[in-house]
Amino acid sequence: EDDIADAAPRVRGLVWCPTTNQYLLGRLPPVLAWQQHGGRHSLGSDSRLTAAGDLGDELRAAQALLPLPALLAGMALFAPGALAPGQPADLVLAAAPDGPRSAIRLVMRAGVPRLGAPEIMSLFPQVPAVPAVLDGVAKRLHRGLARQYHRCMLQEAGFTVAALSSERRWHFWR
Numbered sequence: 001e002d003d004i005a006d007a008a009p010r011v012r013g014l015v016w017c018p019t020t021n022q023y024l025l026g027r028l029p030p031v032l033a034w035q036q037h038g039g040r041h042s043l044g045s046d047s048r049l050t051a052a053g054d055l056g057d058e059l060r061a062a063q064a065l066l067p068l069p070a071l072l073a074g075m076a077l078f079a080p081g082a083l084a085p086g087q088p089a090d091l092v093l094a095a096a097p098d099g100p101r102s103a104i105r106l107v108m109r110a111g112v113p114r115l116g117a118p119e120i121m122s123l124f125p126q127v128p129a130v131p132a133v134l135d136g137v138a139k140r141l142h143r144g145l146a147r148q149y150h151r152c153m154l155q156e157a158g159f160t161v162a163a164l165s166s167e168r169r170w171h172f173w174r
Helices: 002-007 018-025 031-036 055-065 068-073 143-151
Strands: 014-016 041-043 091-094 104-109 112-116 129-134 137-142 159-161
Touching: 014 031, 018 055, 031 041, 041 055, 112 129, 129 143, 137 143, 143 159
Parallel strands: 014 041
Antiparallel strands: 091 104, 104 112, 112 137, 129 137, 129 159
16 A cells, blocks of 8 residues: 555556456456556556457456446556647547447557558558458458568467568668
8 A cells, every 4th residue: 555655646657457467466456546546547458368358358347347437537548649630640440439349440550550441441542451350350451560460479369461472672771
């Protein structure tokens, strides 16, 4: 309790992942005490090796533990930017805010579409994208992320990405 009283007003915030905390530690952080001492918090999602699923699953787990007003009271969104005219955007558009992750229509990071429904990604012809399937729903994934995905040893359950064709790479040295 003394550590919480000291830390809560001083640190930027507490990010907790309910299902991972329960799995790894057998308990959850004292979020209500954290809030009472002026601390902000946010939900995170951890590896599927230790978590029940994705951020939606973490939100549902948190709602089962705390009443929604208490959950939202001290919640902070840790985002690097904001939506402003002429500035790159970080945003997620979903068909239903509490729906499955397959309801995601567009993910944009630093103004660049990274994942989206095919009809939305087609609005950005300058963005190289490859076919993907998220929980049975067709998507398009930014080619750079597709490369990273194929190099990763861990694969996301319910997410498949089309194989990349071999590409000619040119290297220029100064």
